[in-house]
Amino acid sequence: MALNRERDSRSSNNTLKNISTQSRLIFVLGPCLLFFLFISTMPGKTGGKMQESKPTLPKTVGVWTRPDSPQLVTAKNIFDYMDGAGELYIGYRLDHLESYEYKTQNQNNILVELYFMKTSDDAFGLLSLDWEGEPVELAGETEQMAGEPVRSNKSLQSKATAESSSWPRALYGEGLLRLWSDTIYARIMASQETPESKEAVLALGRSIIKDCGSPHLPKLLQKLPDSFPEDWVLGKDRTSYFRSHLVLNSIYYLGQENMLDLDLNSEAVTSPYEKKDSDGKKRIHFLLVKYPDYKRARQALRICFLSRTAGWVIKSRIIQ
């Protein structure tokens, strides 16, 4: 768990001048890094593995029609499919990806990507990288025909457990629907948003979640208090779950090395905590890491100390 206190409102990387200015600020404020290495005593039991459900996508939605079979992508060929973006999915536990392109005449296509992850936690993690967008309640049991308006007689969120009900499971914005359901993370994107394409995208979302369960949130996420200390409030909309050093650095650049010795056997959550009434000017970045065993945690702690640079203060705590 790392705490990095800085004035984010002043942290900018647009010019060297600004960089220099902010660095002085950080120095004056005194950067404080606290690492708490949280250890599981039950290796292999993390991750929320669920029985995999395979959604059945309609052959036709609105005026769009998909091919009979998807393009199948695995870790071996994911870079051919999406270039360096594949590193993201490798950084979680990707099983495989199924990609369908719904086509029609006179309108742009709709791309459906179903990422089948090895655990529901990984699927959640992918959604958690960006909470921007309009939370969408997708009907969970009714058959949705192409072109029908959104219906929410049984919402996806209403199927969720109480502790997870406040976290969106589907987000929509400007043609793109992103959702988490069971071990699936899905991206459904109309390359040109129109009222018709939005209806089709949401209908496809409903068809994906129809046969899927609503798993619990990652257990590690539940360790984050709503406030910490009491007048610092969790920034829920910027809370992310991940496993890899690459993903951490894409969320919050910590350093050049894999300082926390992260890999697919570890899991981590990070979130900002904002001081009440500070108007966003006082913020702490909080990082909680869980390793499979005590030995790994100690090793990570050692690497962290070796990697630190002058001026860093590291306080560590190993929890069993």
Next chain:
Amino acid sequence: MPHKRKSLTRRDFLRGTLGATVGTSLIGTKWLRAGGKAAGSSLVTVVRDKGAMDASNNVNPEVLKTMLDQTLIMLTGKKTTKDAWLSLVKPEDTIGLVPTPHLNPTHQEVVDAVKSSLINAGIPEDKILNAQGGPDKPEACTALIALPALKAHWLTGIGTVMKIYILYSGKPSNYHDESNSKLGEIWNLPFVKGKTRLVLVDALHPLCDKGPQVNPRYKWAYNGLIAGTDPVAVDTVCLRIITEKRKEIRGEPWPLSPPPLCVEAADKVYGLGTSNWDKIKVELSGWKEGLLLG
């Protein structure tokens, strides 16, 4: 996993000590400072037209052609487009056009406009190649025109100018994450060095979030072309636009992660140009709304 070598941290980036840190870690690197750059300010042009794209973001080729002509004339100081091109390339050159291939790729209309303009300037069509790809592509060319699209990138912070030649390295993954600081070394490879005659950024419909896949929420109609002969200066201008747009979206600074180390390192470590804003002369033309260069 011992960590003996110098580690580049968020602190180095924020303190502006990147050059020293990366430079130290790269002592002995063959292509370090192989480029060199003349002193003086670097000119970057920003030409925008509100009509460059329609409401559905389809590019208007006629408007684009006018923007390209204006860019070339502003940049070179020549009176005609033909003279402008001939001050940048020679008729006997084999010219490689290098567009961004993935994740918010360069609009084909931009590539076509450049090719058409070169042909009109007297460059034989068979001497104009698509040079995006592996190391064999630049080897076949005597001149390169970089045509990156303006975008952030989840593995390199910014994925515009300095990243455009990443495939020339043959090992693109070597330049991801913290190693994006080394992207400048590709520009100094023997078969790349000195060949770039123009950097023309497709800023019609940029992407300001890092991805890794396109989220349309983070694309916007900037309707611009950004150009220069100093790749670092052009990337510095691009970085400012991306940074300002992210700030506008969040209502507060929203730093890129990983930090775009490659831009400053291209200046301070590889000597490819200037990232010092005070040494960059930005000339503007056209639509001023939402310029993001304040």
